[in-house]
Amino acid sequence: MVFIPWRMSYHRGMTSESIILIGVEVGLLKGLESMKWAIESLQRFVEISAVSTVVQCRAFNDKTCLRAVIKATTPQTAEQVIQELISIEYEYDEKLRVIESLRCFLLTYEQQVNLSPGMILPHPQMLDHTSWLYCAWEIFRNYRHPVLEQTLDKLIAKTNMADIIFFGQGKSIISKPSAS
Numbered sequence: 001m002v003f004i005p006w007r008m009s010y011h012r013g014m015t016s017e018s019i020i021l022i023g024v025e026v027g028l029l030k031g032l033e034s035m036k037w038a039i040e041s042l043q044r045f046v047e048i049s050a051v052s053t054v055v056q057c058r059a060f061n062d063k064t065c066l067r068a069v070i071k072a073t074t075p076q077t078a079e080q081v082i083q084e085l086i087s088i089e090y091e092y093d094e095k096l097r098v099i100e101s102l103r104c105f106l107l108t109y110e111q112q113v114n115l116s117p118g119m120i121l122p123h124p125q126m127l128d129h130t131s132w133l134y135c136a137w138e139i140f141r142n143y144r145h146p147v148l149e150q151t152l153d154k155l156i157a158k159t160n161m162a163d164i165i166f167f168g169q170g171k172s173i174i175s176k177p178s179a180s
Contacts, residue, residue: 021140022072026065028066039174042104051069051173053134054067067129082118108126109121
């Protein structure tokens with residue numbers, strides 16, 4: 001009997017997959033190293049199709065941070081994805097004992113709109129911060145915001161991009177999972 005990992009099953013049409021955008025924010029201290037760790041951790045439950053440019057910006061606590069957006073597919077529900085993101089943040093904080101934080105946001109889940117506590121979709125961070133909008137636009141220009149009914153292409157055209165600071169290419173920090 002041959003074992004087929006769950007990841008392979010959805011490629012064969014056994015389950016549907018949803019297109020999602022995940023925002024990743026890390027501190028500058030470990031910078032790209034932390035971003036790379038986060039993206040490798042995400043590959044446990046999503047299939048990454050694109051990583052945006054890594055940009056430098058101000059975080060919610062007014063500290064300088066790095067941000068990138070990942071476009072991926074997953075057979076999991078939005079609730080399951082959020083639980084996975086929480087576990088990645090926890091693992092980063094507890095097991096790696098790093099003095100800076102890692103924050104992950106489920107920015108979009110297909111065209112789903114949800115306003116329940118703990119899960120707002122599309123996530124307001126995507127429009128509230130130019131850096132998130134820019135990174136999302138870069139890898140998914142034709143995504144149509146289900147509430148505003150506009151593509152990211154149209155939304156970014158209305159935005160002042162003066163505070164976007166290029167830090168690095170996203171594709172340089174992605175590594176393909178090893179075939180096991």
